[in-house]
Amino acid sequence: MKPIHWFILIVLASISGSSFIFTRTLAPVLGPIVTADLRVLIAGLALVIYALIIGYSFEWHKNWKLYCIIGIINSGIPFLLYSYAALYLPSSYMAIVNSSAPLFGAMFSAIWLFERLSFVKILGLSLGIAGVGMVSYSGSTGAVSDMFGIGIGASIVAAMMYALSGIFIKRYAKDIKPLALAGGSQLAAGLAILPFCILDPVTINVNLITPVIVFNMAALALLCSAIAYILYFRLINEVGPTKTLTVTFLSPFFAMLVGGLFLNEIITPQMLTGCITIIFATVLVNGLWVPRMLVSK
Numbered sequence: 001m002k003p004i005h006w007f008i009l010i011v012l013a014s015i016s017g018s019s020f021i022f023t024r025t026l027a028p029v030l031g032p033i034v035t036a037d038l039r040v041l042i043a044g045l046a047l048v049i050y051a052l053i054i055g056y057s058f059e060w061h062k063n064w065k066l067y068c069i070i071g072i073i074n075s076g077i078p079f080l081l082y083s084y085a086a087l088y089l090p091s092s093y094m095a096i097v098n099s100s101a102p103l104f105g106a107m108f109s110a111i112w113l114f115e116r117l118s119f120v121k122i123l124g125l126s127l128g129i130a131g132v133g134m135v136s137y138s139g140s141t142g143a144v145s146d147m148f149g150i151g152i153g154a155s156i157v158a159a160m161m162y163a164l165s166g167i168f169i170k171r172y173a174k175d176i177k178p179l180a181l182a183g184g185s186q187l188a189a190g191l192a193i194l195p196f197c198i199l200d201p202v203t204i205n206v207n208l209i210t211p212v213i214v215f216n217m218a219a220l221a222l223l224c225s226a227i228a229y230i231l232y233f234r235l236i237n238e239v240g241p242t243k244t245l246t247v248t249f250l251s252p253f254f255a256m257l258v259g260g261l262f263l264n265e266i267i268t269p270q271m272l273t274g275c276i277t278i279i280f281a282t283v284l285v286n287g288l289w290v291p292r293m294l295v296s297k
Contacts, residue, residue, distance in 0.1 A: 001239050012231050013247045017254030019224035020091035020098075021262075022216045023082055029208045030217075032083035037193040038217060039083075040075050043225035044187025051183060058180045064188070066173050070181065071189035074165030075225070080193065081158040088151035095255035097155035098248045099132045099278070102285065104163035105245035112167050115242060124284030127277055128249045134274030159248070166241030174237055182229035246285050249278045 001009075026035045051058060060067075085094055103125050109115040173181060235244040253275040260267045 001243060005235060005239050008231050008235055009247050010250065012228060012235070013250035014254045015224050015228045016247060017095055017251040018258050019220060020082070020094045020255055021258055022220040022224060023086045024091040025216045026213065026220065027083045027086035029213055032080060032087065033193065034197050035083040036076070036079040037190055037197055039079055039221050039225055040071070040186040041190030041194065042217070042221035043229070044183055044190050046222055046226050047179065047183030048187055051179060056179060058184050060184070063176055063180065063184060066176065067184035067188045068192070070165060070169060070173060071185035072192055073161050073168065075186050076189035076193055078158040078161045081154040085151040085154040088147040089155065092252065092255050092259060093152070094155050095252045096132050097152060098159050099128065099252060100156060101159040101162045101248045102242065102245040103129060104160050105166055105242045108163050108167045109240070109242045113170060115240070121285055124281045127284065128281035131249070131274045131277030131281060132252065134270055134277065163241070163245060166236055166245055169233065169236050170241050178230045178233040178237065181233045182226065186225060186229065243285065246282045249282045253278065
């Protein structure tokens, strides 16, 4: 990967880590369906308006089917699942479980894109999972509800959807520009989820719609969806889904950092050790450095 790709990866990781905190704040107030729908609908509309201003064409007549498929599997379903999980899980747990996406991505890439799973890449993925385990164990002191297991399951399925969508994009939508892919797919996802908002049994508490909630939604939609997905789709097109998904290895580090700075969450030495392990795993998976003893493996 080029230096620009590493820069984008780090920026994307910081945004991704923050998104779980925003979701955790919004879902109990707005409900999971409304939270997920507003996230993609606002992001999609913002990008479409921006495209109209600069005279950029999304070529709807040509790509609308791809926008719908990608929007549902890459945004709609994962965001719904994470918004639901946010009712029961701390933000750090969602970020940690999301780190399993590269493992699924590597396996799916080997199956459908015929990417070789080298010994070094497998070692990196294994170290990444080990690092996630360290962070997960050290963060287990917080109170969790009886629905904890369901929240974890929803997060795992969401991570799998990210991996699947990455493979699909690389195989069928690699010629679509990131702006069009981000805007078109998220608008399609927002429109697909919209009818289900009526069925959401959660009653929105108007008294809780404060400037803080508005800020969180704006940040989640515009920063964590609109801008983040432009960067995300660019990386998929230029470096592939497996390397792009390693952004989720770095997300827990930023989730803990933001939580420590703004929510006074405790950061333990074990958490830091896990994060260092995760970063090292990301270096191995991306092929930035390979130990000499492993070159012949």
